[in-house]
Amino acid sequence: MCWIVFIAAxxxxxxxxxxxxxxxxxxxxxxxxxxxxxxxxxxxxxxxxGAVVGxxxxxxxxxxFGRKKTLLLSGFIFxxxxxxxxxxxxxxxxxxxxxxxxxxxxxxxxxxxxxxxxTSPKKVRGMMISMYQLMxxxxxVLSYVSDLLFGTVVSVQGYIGGHWRWMLGIIVLPAAVMLxxxxxxxxxxxxxxxxxxxxxxxxxxxRIFISEExxxxxxxxxxxxxxxxxxxxKLLRNNGRYRxxxxxxxxxxxxxxxxxxxxxxxxAPRIFKMAGFESTSGQMWGTITIGIANVLATVVAIVLxxxxxxxxIMYFGFxxxxxxxxxxxxxxxxxxxxxxLLGFYVLTALLVFILSFAVSSGPITYVICSEIFxxxxxxxxxxxxxxxxxxxxxxxxxxxxxxxxxxxxxSMFLIYGILQVFFLIFFFYFVPETQGVSLExxxxxxxxxxxxxxxxx
Numbered sequence: 069m070c071w072i073v074f075i076a077a078x079x080x081x082x083x084x085x086x087x088x089x090x091x092x093x094x095x096x097x098x099x100x101x102x103x104x105x106x107x108x109x110x111x112x113x114x115x116x117x118g119a120v121v122g123x124x125x126x127x128x129x130x131x132x133f134g135r136k137k138t139l140l141l142s143g144f145i146f147x148x149x150x151x152x153x154x155x156x157x158x159x160x161x162x163x164x165x166x167x168x169x170x171x172x173x174x175x176x177x178x179x180x181x182x183x184x185x186x187t188s189p190k191k192v193r194g195m196m197i198s199m200y201q202l203m204x205x206x207x208x209v210l211s212y213v214s215d216l217l218f219g220t221v222v223s224v225q226g227y228i229g230g231h232w233r234w235m236l237g238i239i240v241l242p243a244a245v246m247l248x249x250x251x252x253x254x255x256x257x258x259x260x261x262x263x264x265x266x267x268x269x270x271x272x273x274x275r276i277f278i279s280e281e282x283x284x285x286x287x288x289x290x291x292x293x294x295x296x297x298x299x300x301x302k303l304l305r306n307n308g309r310y311r312x313x314x315x316x317x318x319x320x321x322x323x324x325x326x327x328x329x330x331x332x333x334x335x336a337p338r339i340f341k342m343a344g345f346e347s348t349s350g351q352m353w354g355t356i357t358i359g360i361a362n363v364l365a366t367v368v369a370i371v372l373x374x375x376x377x378x379x380x381i382m383y384f385g386f387x388x389x390x391x392x393x394x395x396x397x398x399x400x401x402x403x404x405x406x407x408x409l410l411g412f413y414v415l416t417a418l419l420v421f422i423l424s425f426a427v428s429s430g431p432i433t434y435v436i437c438s439e440i441f442x443x444x445x446x447x448x449x450x451x452x453x454x455x456x457x458x459x460x461x462x463x464x465x466x467x468x469x470x471x472x473x474x475x476x477x478x479s480m481f482l483i484y485g486i487l488q489v490f491f492l493i494f495f496f497y498f499v500p501e502t503q504g505v506s507l508e509x510x511x512x513x514x515x516x517x518x519x520x521x522x523x524x525x
């Protein structure tokens with residue numbers, strides 16, 4: 069089981085690294101290719117747009133060929149995209165390479181949590197899916213370390229544009245490890261049942277579950293739910309309960325991105341520069357501090373998510389994200405701009421925000437979106453939610469610099485803070501508590517017509 073979790077979650081590391089590494093490479097790329105801030109936004113958002121495409125096609129591949137083969141394909145595209153990015157000779161070529169990388173990111177972001185949800189015992193399902201988010205945060209930290217190492221430490225005489233090519237290319241090594249490791253993973257037992265390969269599915273269940281009694285229970289519930297005759301778009305067209313589940317899943321993903329998390333992750337060095345960190349090394353050390361906090365808080369979430377439940381942790385996260393984002397907005401007010409400690413105040417507030425996000429919305433959004441859809445419509449449901457996540461990420465990441473220039477950093481962060489209040493209200497009224505409940509039981513309650521917030525326990 070540990071090997072399954074590690075290899076599948078390694079897709080999260082590739083996701084986190086490729087999404088965040090651009091934050092430290094932007095200045096060097098800008099100097100090397102002599103491009104504007106708007107072109108930099110295109111370089112950032114190209115990956116995000118590619119991720120939307122990856123999420124949309126991943127549903128077809130995952131349903132048709134299986135979760136394992138889709139992971140394999142994403143690993144191959146990661147390797148090609150990383151090498152192409154590192155050897156790009158123009159901004160336009162780099163944009164194209166990052167678009168291809170985005171396709172891999174979108175596919176991995178779709179299939180890895182799905183695979184983990186379908187191969188995990190219900191008692192530890194939240195923890196297993198959260199391992200994916202933990203690897204995302206580790207990938208983010210490694211990208212920041214790569215930026216610091218190749219941006220300020222390593223020196224090669226005559227190298228033009230810093231070492232941004234090494235920053236973007238070094239991740240090809242873990243991508244190769246993932247590609248090789250996926251060959252040894254079993255296929256999702258629930259996908260095998262869905263496609264009629266019951267004998268193989270039972271063998272996988274026995275491999276990953278602890279007791280024969282638990283295996284039998286899972287198989288009985290699964291076979292009952294396989295009588296659902298409608299699948300995919302037919303289920304979407306004819307079943308209002310399924311559409312409601314998709315609405316909640318899409319809303320959760322949009323809420324996660326509109327929290328402001330990727331503004332911090334993509335533009336942390338720029339934010340610290342605005343706050344008074346003048347040196348590149350100072351900006352990068354501040355960014356690494358943010359990344360390490362993200363990892364540590366995610367570890368805490370993994371420990372707590374199957375003990376305290378999803379909803380209590382989320383309530384705490386929304387309150388703390390509100391307070392911290394409002395604090396950042398207030399600190400960027402003109403009355404603070406001459407304070408020598410402004411940068412450290414901003415760093416402290418952002419640390420509170422990252423800790424709050426990483427212990428709550430970061431992992432829990434993935435967990436719930438992997439749990440609330442029926443098996444017959446799980447691929448399509450997660451296609452919608454993952455695509456919504458990357459569309460909103462592209463909108464936020466691709467417009468942040470423009471918005472800062474138009475309305476100011478103070479207003480921008482205050483908006484992100486105020487949004488948390490609306491998100492908390494939505495979460496209370498529409499999102500179920502799924503702790504310790506089997507996927508089949510959640511599906512039964514959904515189709516039984518229970519209020520959505522009560523389809524869990």
